[in-house]
Amino acid sequence: MSKRLLLFVLLIAAATGVYAQEAWKGHQPTLVPQQSGTTQLLIAVSPVNSRVVWAAGASGTYVVTTDGGSTWKSGVVPGAEGLQFRDVQGVSDRVAYLMSIGNDTGDFRIYKTEDAGAHWTIQFTNKTANAFYDCFAFWGPDRGIAHSDSVNGVFPDIRTSDGSTWQSIARSMPPALPGEASFSSSGTCITTEGWQNAWIATGGSSIARILATRDGGYTWNAYDTPLVSNANAGGFSVAFRDPWHGIVGGGDLTTDSAAQAATSDNGGQRWTLTTKPPIPGAIFCLAYVRGVEHRDDWRHRDDFGREHDRSVVITTETQPNFTSGAAAWSPDEGQTWIKLPDVSGYWAVAFANPEAGWFVGNNGQILKISF
Numbered sequence: 554m555s556k557r558l559l560l561f562v563l564l565i566a567a568a569t570g571v572y573a574q575e576a577w578k579g580h581q582p583t584l585v586p587q588q589s590g591t592t593q594l595l596i597a598v599s600p601v602n603s604r605v606v607w608a609a610g611a612s613g614t615y616v617v618t619t620d621g622g623s624t625w626k627s628g629v630v631p632g633a634e635g636l637q638f639r640d641v642q643g644v645s646d647r648v649a650y651l652m653s654i655g656n657d658t659g660d661f662r663i664y665k666t667e668d669a670g671a672h673w674t675i676q677f678t679n680k681t682a683n684a685f686y687d688c689f690a691f692w693g694p695d696r697g698i699a700h701s702d703s704v705n706g707v708f709p710d711i712r713t714s715d716g717s718t719w720q721s722i723a724r725s726m727p728p729a730l731p732g733e734a735s736f737s738s739s740g741t742c743i744t745t746e747g748w749q750n751a752w753i754a755t756g757g758s759s760i761a762r763i764l765a766t767r768d769g770g771y772t773w774n775a776y777d778t779p780l781v782s783n784a785n786a787g788g789f790s791v792a793f794r795d796p797w798h799g800i801v802g803g804g805d806l807t808t809d810s811a812a813q814a815a816t817s818d819n820g821g822q823r824w825t826l827t828t829k830p831p832i833p834g835a836i837f838c839l840a841y842v843r844g845v846e847h848r849d850d851w852r853h854r855d856d857f858g859r860e861h862d863r864s865v866v867i868t869t870e871t872q873p874n875f876t877s878g879a880a881a882w883s884p885d886e887g888q889t890w891i892k893l894p895d896v897s898g899y900w901a902v903a904f905a906n907p908e909a910g911w912f913v914g915n916n917g918q919i920l921k922i923s924f
Contacts, residue, residue: 588625590616591614594900595614596739596900597740598641598911605646610637611638612637613653615629616628633662637654638653639687639737642690642691652699662675663676663719681704683705684702687742695715697713698713699711699719700742722770736787736803739838741789749769751765754803756782758782759782759783763824776824786803786811789838804835806872808835812834812867814867814887815827816887834869835869836867837900839868840865843904846905846909865882868880868912878899880896880902899913
């Protein structure tokens with residue numbers, strides 16, 4: 554190809570990208586603030602459906618809505634006042650799990666309620682020195698997996714098959730690289746799909762990797778990604794929309810221009826970098842707009858759901874205060890990015906369906922997002 558022809562092709566590609574971005578700007582989602590009932594930092598959010606949503610955060614705080622966010626109930630888990638909930642999994646309006654972190658080994662706990670927060674049971678208390686449980690994810694109401702940073706070259710991950718007890722699967726995990734760890738990323742460093750698939754994003758070492766299982770955590774493989782990786786960088790947040798197509802986001806928390814994302818079309822074995830997102834910081838959390846709610850459970854036709862199969866929303870953060878919380882979205886899995894103006898201070902985002910998503914963040918902020 555001649556230099557003149559190559560230049561022409563590059564100019565056309567650039568123009569097409571600008572045109573696509575401008576065209577989609579007319580399709581910005583609707584953003585509606587909601588009142589959480591707390592001023593505590595909210596770190597993680599988990600929609601059950603378009604009506605029931607759980608969120609949790611600092612000082613042992615959780616919030617829940619059963620009417621799509623018109624009203625929220627806030628509470629504090631007894632005995633967890635000094636802990637921070639980094640992840641939450643809503644199961645129903647009455648059942649939810651919480652994962653806590655703190656300063657001591659035993660502060661890493663998993664709580665469960667079965668009566669809408671009236672009572673909480675501690676299901677797991679960490680006893681492994683230097684473990685740091687970042688995130689958990691569930692295949693169903695009683696089947697889940699929790700992931701920790703590596704300890705002496707081993708990931709001390711745990712799994713439940715009955716929704717009550719948790720067992721170690723450390724021997725099934727791939728060997729860890731030196732310093733390999735995950736970033737909690739509001740509980741999105743791990744994701745599940747279907748009945749047995751799961752993926753974990755890592756960083757902290759020389760390579761940012763994806764750890765993947767196809768059999769519910771009995772066996773795992775590790776795959777390299779092209780994301781930057783060091784003690785403050787790597788893959789932070791991962792999501793899959795089916796067994797083969799997924800996206801991972803991350804970057805370097807110390808650099809404003811370091812946001813990166815990559816996509817896979819073969820179950821996480823191979824990854825390709827997307828276009829660079831237009832907001833500062835590293836991608837801290839991402840979510841597919843299609844959400845967790847089956848199309849048959851909501852009123853729109855299938856073609857509306859498919860319109861957003863590849864749509865993704867991201868939030869970004871930078872150290873040391875994790876206060877930026879800028880956001881953007883993509884209609885095509887990262888080939889085109891559109892900044893969400895005036896959105897800041899949010900840590901996490903998740904969707905029930907394209908019309909029902911929620912950001913949560915600083916000072917108890919909650920923002921409903923609808924496409």
